[in-house]
Amino acid sequence: MTERLPFFVYGTLRPGEHNHDLFLAGRTSAEEPATLPGALLYDGPGYPYLVEDVREGGAVAGACVTPAYGEYARLLRTLDQLEDFVAPGHPRNMYERVAREVILADGTATRAWVYVAADGLARDLAARGRRIAGGDWCGRAGAAGV
Template sequence: MSRKLPVFVYGTLRNGLHNYENILKDQTATENNATSVGSLYAVDHESFPCLVREGRTIIQGEVMYIKEDRYDDILKKLDYLEGYDESNIQESDYVREVTTVTDDKGQDVEVYIYYWNQPRGLGEYITSGCWKTYLKEKRKIPDS
């Protein structure tokens, strides 16, 4: 099985959004704001974001420290949601990789991150690097 690293989330899995509510709510021991670097795009008519490695935009997200006793089950659910299949990476929508992000205390944290793995589907570039900001601008979620 994979190493039990925290997961950096930058889209629909962020706290307060629908996939967080469906998968991660009450399943984490700790959640910290953090940033990564890359390029963020809206895919499939603004339904979800994808992150690509290339780029220098600061990507806003959260590090999710999944509860130890729930880790394997939750990681499987995340892999399924992201269309990631370890045995068929070429056909996976996203690929789960180890990277380092910076948390809100300025500390580097080794995490899993899901990068877009398909040549298709890059939609609108999200200049803010923040999915929540993008949704607010599109009036898909209320200001908080």
């Protein structure tokens, strides 16, 4: 069985973004600001891609979202489908779901599920992608309300 971890969301699933309202609103028990160190964020077609890269020393801003009681299995299935995650290492994955340590606003570290760009996509982004400076999807140039 899959480990029951909160989810680190960094793009359209963050509080205030459109997919949060569609998929998470009313289905969580906690939503806390958090950061994922050792990662970079790239602009995509209406959503971001997260690429792990400890060499660059970057960090990605987001939220650590804990599903409400009784919602975990449904949210896991829904988010896997939304993020085009079939199974670990599957060739059709757009994202891989991996467990990583994120840092909450109070400095506490906690493990969470993170959807990261699958290997082939990550290589393409590193070579030709447009990085989001500062690693904050909500704070990017041209973001709604920014």
